[in-house]
Amino acid sequence: MSTDYVLHMKGISKSFPGVKALSNVDFGLRKGEIHALMGENGAGKSTLIKTATGVYDWDSGEVRLAGRPIAPKSPLEAQQLGISTVYQEVNLCPNLTVAENIFIGRHPRKRGFIHWDKMYADSERLLERLDLYIDVKQPLSHYSVAIQQMVAIARAVDISNGILILDEPTSSLDANEVKQLFKVMRKLKQEGMGIVFVTHFLDQVYEVTDRITVLRNGTLVGEYVTSALSKTELVSHMIGREWSTEETAGMKAVEQISRDLFLQASTLGKRGSIYPIDLQIGKGEVLGLAGLLGSGRTEIAKLIFGIDKADEGILTIDGEQISSMYPQKAIQKGLGFTPEDRKVAGIVGELTIRENIVLALQARKGLFSFIPLRKQKEIANKYIELLKIKTPSAEQKIENLSGGNQQKVILARWLATQPKLLILDEPTRGIDVGSKMEIRKLILELAASGISILIISAELDEIVQCCNRIIVLRDRIKIGEVSGASMRENVIMEMIAKGAELYGKPGGIGA
Amino acid sequence: MASLAGLARNLSKQKIIWPILAIVVLFLFNLIVIPDFFRMEWKDGHLFGNLIDILKNGSPLIIIAIGMTLVIAKEGIDISVGSVLAISGALAVFMLNGYPLWVVVLAGIGAGLLCGLWNGMLVAILGIQPMVATLILLTIGRGIAQLITGGQVLTTSNKAFQFIGKGHLLGLPFPLFLAMGVFLIVYLFKTRTAFGLFLEAAGGNKTASSYAGIRPKVIFMTAYTITGICAGIAGIIISSNIASADANNAGLWIELDAILAVVIGGTSMRGGRFYLGGTIFGALFIQSLTTTIYSLGVEPSSILLVKAVVVIIVCLIQSDLFRQSFKLAKKKVAAS
Numbered sequence: 001m002s003t004d005y006v007l008h009m010k011g012i013s014k015s016f017p018g019v020k021a022l023s024n025v026d027f028g029l030r031k032g033e034i035h036a037l038m039g040e041n042g043a044g045k046s047t048l049i050k051t052a053t054g055v056y057d058w059d060s061g062e063v064r065l066a067g068r069p070i071a072p073k074s075p076l077e078a079q080q081l082g083i084s085t086v087y088q089e090v091n092l093c094p095n096l097t098v099a100e101n102i103f104i105g106r107h108p109r110k111r112g113f114i115h116w117d118k119m120y121a122d123s124e125r126l127l128e129r130l131d132l133y134i135d136v137k138q139p140l141s142h143y144s145v146a147i148q149q150m151v152a153i154a155r156a157v158d159i160s161n162g163i164l165i166l167d168e169p170t171s172s173l174d175a176n177e178v179k180q181l182f183k184v185m186r187k188l189k190q191e192g193m194g195i196v197f198v199t200h201f202l203d204q205v206y207e208v209t210d211r212i213t214v215l216r217n218g219t220l221v222g223e224y225v226t227s228a229l230s231k232t233e234l235v236s237h238m239i240g241r242e243w244s245t246e247e248t249a250g251m252k253a254v255e256q257i258s259r260d261l262f263l264q265a266s267t268l269g270k271r272g273s274i275y276p277i278d279l280q281i282g283k284g285e286v287l288g289l290a291g292l293l294g295s296g297r298t299e300i301a302k303l304i305f306g307i308d309k310a311d312e313g314i315l316t317i318d319g320e321q322i323s324s325m326y327p328q329k330a331i332q333k334g335l336g337f338t339p340e341d342r343k344v345a346g347i348v349g350e351l352t353i354r355e356n357i358v359l360a361l362q363a364r365k366g367l368f369s370f371i372p373l374r375k376q377k378e379i380a381n382k383y384i385e386l387l388k389i390k391t392p393s394a395e396q397k398i399e400n401l402s403g404g405n406q407q408k409v410i411l412a413r414w415l416a417t418q419p420k421l422l423i424l425d426e427p428t429r430g431i432d433v434g435s436k437m438e439i440r441k442l443i444l445e446l447a448a449s450g451i452s453i454l455i456i457s458a459e460l461d462e463i464v465q466c467c468n469r470i471i472v473l474r475d476r477i478k479i480g481e482v483s484g485a486s487m488r489e490n491v492i493m494e495m496i497a498k499g500a501e502l503y504g505k506p507g508g509i510g511a
Numbered sequence: 512m513a514s515l516a517g518l519a520r521n522l523s524k525q526k527i528i529w530p531i532l533a534i535v536v537l538f539l540f541n542l543i544v545i546p547d548f549f550r551m552e553w554k555d556g557h558l559f560g561n562l563i564d565i566l567k568n569g570s571p572l573i574i575i576a577i578g579m580t581l582v583i584a585k586e587g588i589d590i591s592v593g594s595v596l597a598i599s600g601a602l603a604v605f606m607l608n609g610y611p612l613w614v615v616v617l618a619g620i621g622a623g624l625l626c627g628l629w630n631g632m633l634v635a636i637l638g639i640q641p642m643v644a645t646l647i648l649l650t651i652g653r654g655i656a657q658l659i660t661g662g663q664v665l666t667t668s669n670k671a672f673q674f675i676g677k678g679h680l681l682g683l684p685f686p687l688f689l690a691m692g693v694f695l696i697v698y699l700f701k702t703r704t705a706f707g708l709f710l711e712a713a714g715g716n717k718t719a720s721s722y723a724g725i726r727p728k729v730i731f732m733t734a735y736t737i738t739g740i741c742a743g744i745a746g747i748i749i750s751s752n753i754a755s756a757d758a759n760n761a762g763l764w765i766e767l768d769a770i771l772a773v774v775i776g777g778t779s780m781r782g783g784r785f786y787l788g789g790t791i792f793g794a795l796f797i798q799s800l801t802t803t804i805y806s807l808g809v810e811p812s813s814i815l816l817v818k819a820v821v822v823i824i825v826c827l828i829q830s831d832l833f834r835q836s837f838k839l840a841k842k843k844v845a846a847s
């Protein structure tokens with residue numbers, strides 16, 4: 001019955017220097033199904049995808065497309081074969097317009113010239129399918145990562161011909177957008193398309209997929225029918241040992257009655273970015289920022305850390321009023337910030353894991369107090385162990401790590417500075433289930449040891465689980481605050497929805 | 512056999528191997544075509560010969576290429592080094608009338624430093640494209656040098672000054688020691704302070720580095736300033752060597768040689784990682800090539816052409832893409 005497969009990979013092996021990324025992996029995608037590819041960070045999911053799409057060539061094995069063996073030499077060739085992919089890291093050109101990004105390499109033409117009007121109209125039509133209403137003539141960099149992600153998906157959906165591969169497409173989307181995307185995916189599936197879907201969100205797997213293939217350490221664990229596999233079984237397959245839900249239960253931020261204030265912002269704001277906001281963080285407190293995309297969460301973080309300059313308001317840290325904030329000063333004051341856009345603002349791809357980890361610490365120490373190499377290695381190895389970063393050595397280039405492991409390195413960079421306030425913008429994006437729990441545990445431990453934490457996360461359960469207090473934002477305005485017993489996902493969602501009535505703006509995620 | 516292949520593979524990953532290999536190939540060529548090339552003599556207490564000439568004439572190039580490495584690591588470029596060199600040389604020779612030698616040397620270096628600061632300001636602070644920003648000094652720099660020399664070729668007979676470019680120490684040309692000194696200082700600055708890390712980080716990903724608390728502007732300013740200083744030192748060496756200040760011709764086209772030396776040395780024009788050792792051998796290769804071409808008696812007008820061809824070949828061999836497609840082609844041939 002192997003003829004049922006639209007894409008069939010057999011016995012694929014692939015090694016990188018020092019790493020056996022895949023050994024003898026089989027994967028079969030059928031017509032009209034959504035197939036989840038699951039596994040821990042570094043299990044080999046992205047690598048498997050990249051061998052099918054011509055990014056890497058494989059060492060041994062065979063790939064068949066509708067029964068015929070193929071060996072695409074480049075992503076372009078794979079596209080021409082009808083395999084289209086949204087990679088884990090957004091792979092578009094930030095300085096081109098949205099429309100150009102969608103049609104790059106295949107501009108509609110009229111008499112040899114690019115037919116701009118058609119291109120704009122087509123782009124708008126494509127994005128409409130994803131319920132995205134934005135100005136397609138704006139450069140892509142104008143928009144948030146989430147919107148960029150949607151643009152990448154729109155492009156892939158349009159190119160795709162029979163096979164669509166989505167590598168963690170939802171990691172930067174919020175609930176509504178995920179719903180939109182699933183609608184589109186189901187429709188494509190009905191039309192007979194085979195879709196590969198990589199994600200670390202178990203709920204999403206159960207909501208939308210028909211089948212699950214699990215990888216562990218580069219080997220195939222098995223292929224399962226989604227409806228016949230329980231969540232605990234799935235996770236146990238992924239991590240290779242029994243998993244019980246108890247491991248995650250009972251985790252909760254410690255309540256403290258009185259706290260010394262660490263950071264206070266009064267009417268801190270920046271025109272066109274965030275309306276003036278009041279905000280306080282106590283020592284050892286975990287404060288969450290909840291809201292939809294574009295609600296101003298990241299903007300607040302950037303103001304506090306001095307990446308954007310506030311044009312009004314007062315910022316006080318540890319009792320000292322800060323007149324003009326910039327990242328170096330923020331670090332001196334004991335702040336740390338893991339940005340949401342890992343590729344652009346987080347990693348320095350060419351440098352090693354060690355160098356990426358010590359970067360912020362060295363920046364705080366300054367040019368001349370160079371951390372000796374031996375000490376650097378010590379620090380790097382400590383965090384590789386603590387965060388279970390999967391790598392052959394600390395001297396590996398960070399860009400060779402899997403997405404989730406890169407995220408851990410950035411977290412390590414800031415932990416190494418022993419901050420007093422850690423601002424975490426989507427700290428567990430792209431991180432597997434097991435590590436996610438560990439990182440949340442770590443956050444709570446850090447808080448218990450007196451470190452203040454400001455978390456931004458699209459995952460409401462994460463915020464609810466970790467925070468002492470949550471500020472809810474909508475349309476760049478603080479619309480409320482919850483703490484204690486009222487800190488529940490549905491309460492927050494209601495607030496956000498009510499906010500919509502309050503400010504009379506239609507839903508939709510433009511801007 | 513397998514370990515030998517493994518060794519070869521490891522070596523080929525080491526960037527420094529390519530410029531060294533290029534020099535070896537060039538010397539093998541010379542061994543066959545111009546056997547005289549390697550002749551050395553001991554005269555008046557020091558060595559003479561083509562190889563010594565390469566080291567001596569290559570010294571200013573090495574010094575400038577070291578500076579150029581830093582700005583290229585920043586994903587920048589400095590095409591004004593030749594003109595800066597002319598300014599520094601002109602100022603030095605001009606000031607020899609009436610000032611002690613140490614003041615003259617400091618003035619030359621200081622002129623380079625100021626030029627570097629100027630370039631750095633245009634690029635790092637004002638955000639002008641490096642090529643355009645340094646084009647300004649490239650064009651007006653020689654004008655400034657002309658102003659200093661009053662439009663003539665100034666000459667000097669100051670023996671102490673001439674020692675800088677022409678003198679010998681331990682039988683070897685003195686500029687070589689200067690080049691080694693500059694290399695050592697910059698190398699220590701790279702490896703013993705955080706400058707190397709900061710420059711590689713900021714050159715590799717400016718946004719991420721600034722999020723991590725590095726100030727890319729300061730780092731880039733520093734890189735351009737060091738390049739200016741290097742050009743200043745080279746200016747003094749060259750004017751001392753010819754015992755005169757030639758505003759029009761001193762260091763003409765040296766920026767091209769320096770850029771090539773850096774690229775052949777393994778530092779990518781896209782910024783990030785930089786290789787000072789590679790640059791040294793890159794510069795030595797370029798200088799050997801120049802000397803070879805001269806010894807072959809190639810007509811001066813076609814020297815640039817010959818150089819260009821050789822450099823294209825070296826760059827092609829070095830490019831990963833080219834090597835990969837070559838490997839692929841081999842694979843295909845083997846398969847068919």
Ligand SMILES: Nc1ncnc2c1ncn2[C@@H]1O[C@H](COP(=O)(O)OP(=O)(O)OP(=O)(O)O)[C@@H](O)[C@H]1O
Pocket residue numbers: 016017019020021039040041042043044045046047048088390391399400401402403404405430432
């Ligand atoms: N270009 C590369 N060079 C060296 N090693 C690599 C390279 N790409 C991936 N690897 C290694 O191969 C392994 C599998 O990586 P891969 O990116 O496929 O993981 P993944 O399952 O997609 O993980 P994640 O969930 O974190 O995205 C990892 O150990 C990674 O470090």
Ligand SMILES: [Mg+2]
Pocket residue numbers: 045046047088167402403404
């Ligand atoms: Mg991946």
